[in-house]
Amino acid sequence: MPTPLDLDLLRSFVAVVEGGSISHAAPQIGRSQSAISMQMQRLEQSVGKQLLTRTPRAVTPTQAGESFLIYARRLLKLSDEAWASVTQPEAAGSVRLGVPDDYAAFLLPPVLSRFAAEHPFVTVELICEQSSALVKTMQEGRIDLAIVSRLPSQPLEVLRRERFIWVASPQHVAWESDPLPIALFEPGCVARTNVLHALGEADIAYRCTYSSASLLGLVAVVQAGLAVAGLAQCSVPPTLRVIGEDEGLPPLQDLEIGILRNPASANAAVDRLNEFLRRDLMQRI
Numbered sequence: 001m002p003t004p005l006d007l008d009l010l011r012s013f014v015a016v017v018e019g020g021s022i023s024h025a026a027p028q029i030g031r032s033q034s035a036i037s038m039q040m041q042r043l044e045q046s047v048g049k050q051l052l053t054r055t056p057r058a059v060t061p062t063q064a065g066e067s068f069l070i071y072a073r074r075l076l077k078l079s080d081e082a083w084a085s086v087t088q089p090e091a092a093g094s095v096r097l098g099v100p101d102d103y104a105a106f107l108l109p110p111v112l113s114r115f116a117a118e119h120p121f122v123t124v125e126l127i128c129e130q131s132s133a134l135v136k137t138m139q140e141g142r143i144d145l146a147i148v149s150r151l152p153s154q155p156l157e158v159l160r161r162e163r164f165i166w167v168a169s170p171q172h173v174a175w176e177s178d179p180l181p182i183a184l185f186e187p188g189c190v191a192r193t194n195v196l197h198a199l200g201e202a203d204i205a206y207r208c209t210y211s212s213a214s215l216l217g218l219v220a221v222v223q224a225g226l227a228v229a230g231l232a233q234c235s236v237p238p239t240l241r242v243i244g245e246d247e248g249l250p251p252l253q254d255l256e257i258g259i260l261r262n263p264a265s266a267n268a269a270v271d272r273l274n275e276f277l278r279r280d281l282m283q284r285i
Contacts, residue, residue, distance in 0.1 A: 003046050005046070005075065006042075006043075006046075007075065007076065007079055008039070009039050009040075009042060009043040009046070010043075010072040010075055010076055011029060011076060012025065012029055012031065012036050012039045012040065012043075013039075013040065013043055013051065013052075013068075013069070013072055014069065014072050014073060014076060015028050015029050015036075016036065016040065016052065016059055017052075017059075017060075017061050017065070017069055020058050020059065020060070021057075021058055021059050022036050022037055022040075022059060040052060047068065049062075049064045049068075050062050050064065050065075051064055051065035051068055052065055053065075076117075077117075077120065080117050080118070080120050081120040081121070092121035092122060092268070092269060093121075093122060093123070093267055093268070093269035093270075094122070094123040094124075094125060094269065095122060095123070095124050095125065095144050095145060095265075095269050095270050095273045096125045096127060096142065096143040096144045096145075097124050097125065097126055097127065097143065097144065097145050097146070097147070097273065098126075098127045098128075098129060098134040098137055098138065098143040098145070098146035098147070098148075098260075099126060099127070099128060099134075099146065099147045100128070100129070100130055100131055100134070100147070100148070100149065100189075101128045101129075101130070101213060101214065101215045102191075102215045102231065102232055102234075102235035103147055103232070103234070103235065103257075104126060104128050105215055105216075105235060106234050106235040106236075106237075107147075107162075107232075107234045107235065108126075108147075111276075111277065111280050112124060114276075114280075115272075115273060115276050118276070119269075119272050119273075119276075122269045122272060122273065124273065127142070127143055129213070130185060130186065130188060130189045130190075130213055131146075131148040131149045131150075131151060131189065131190055132151060132188040132189065132190075133188070134146040134148050134260070135148065135151070135154075135260065138260050138262055141262060141264060143262060144261070144262050144265035144270045145259060145260065145261055145262070145265070145270060145273060145274055145277070146259065146260040147257060147258075147259055147277065147281075148257070148258060148259075148260055149190040149191070149255045149256065149257055150190070150255075150256040150257070150258055151190060152193070156256070156258040156260070157258050157259075158256040158257065158258050159257060159258050159259060159278060159281035159282050160256075160257040160258075160281040160282070161254045161255070161256055161257070162232045162233060162234055162254060162255045162257055163232070163233040163254055163255075164191065164194055164230055164231070164232055164233070164252040164253060164254055164255050165230065165231065165233055165236070165242050165244065165252060166228055166229070166230055166242065166243045166244050166247070166249045166252065167222060167228065167229055167230075167231050167236055167240040167241065167242060167243065168222060168225075168228045168229075168240065168241055168243045168247075169222055169223050169224065169225040169240065169241070170239075170240070170241045171225060172224075172225025174222075174225055174226065174227055174228050175228050175243060175247045175248065175249060178205065179204075179205035179206050179207045180199070180204055180205065180206040180207070180228065181206070181207055181209045181226060181227040181228065182195060182199075182206050182207070182208055182209065182227050182228055182229060183208075183209055183210040183211075183218045183221045183222055183226070183227040183228070183229040184196075184208055184210070184211050184218075184229070185211070185212065185213060185218065186211055186212060186213045187211075189213075190255060191230055191231070191232070191255070192211075194230060194252055194253050194255070195229075195230040195252065197253070198230075198250045198251065198252050198253070199250065201250065202249075202250035204248075204249075204250065209221065209226050209227040210226070210227060215235065218231075219237060219239070219240065222240055223239050223240060228243065228249070230252050232255055257281060258281075259274065259277055259278060259281070261274055
């Protein structure tokens with residue numbers, strides 16, 4: 001008869017694979033690196049196969065580990081759902097969450113992943129728009145919650161301050177051009193306002209080579225060496241390099257992030273996501 005699988009071991013296994021190393025997995029699950037190493041040894045002994053390939057720089061799943069990972073995730077999801085059905089039966093339903101494109105791409109995925117594990121019966125519908133548009137969408141009643149960057153003079157509780165930095169292609173020196181070529185988000189965006197204000201204060205001549213609401217489009221233009229841009233630090237991809245004063249560029253103001261809630265959205269699912277997002281953002285302030 002096969003040995004029952006230990007869910008704690010499965011949770012650690014998934015964390016190691018997703019984090020790419022034991023050191024990255026340790027803080028996520030609240031165990032020491034040595035404890036996780038012992039867990040992985042116990043798991044491999046239990047199934048009778050090597051599940052992980054260990055190198056000095058990374059830990060990757062073997063072919064058997066890749067197959068096992070699918071079942072491990074399914075078992076953990078089923079366990080979370082079973083727990084939630086008893087402990088949080090009222091937290092169910094759908095929540096319409098508005099978020100700017102750059103936050104949706106990098107800041108939000110790990111947060112929503114953790115929320116889904118705790119509240120598997122809540123469905124989150126994402127609406128991606130810039131902050132100023134989300135304010136209007138909220139007023140129209142089309143979303144329940146919105147993560148936004150604070151607009152000038154906007155009354156908003158700041159839950160997180162995100163560094164706003166200059167980025168450029170590692171292979172090009174676009175900042176040496178005069179006037180400075182810049183890629184901007186569309187008008188009304190807080191990031192665009194911050195960039196133009198900083199350049200105006202520093203009396204730096206510029207020309208806009210690209211303007212769009214699309215983060216992927218802006219990154220593509222910068223990566224091609226056609227412009228520099230200002231991005232929230234959390235949304236800077238590894239394909240770009242951070243630049244700044246050494247390249248003659250002025251400092252940029254931090255982005256102030258908060259949450260808007262539709263007063264007409266009063267249900268347990270919205271309450272749970274609102275509390276979860278507030279707690280997560282405040283931990284990073």
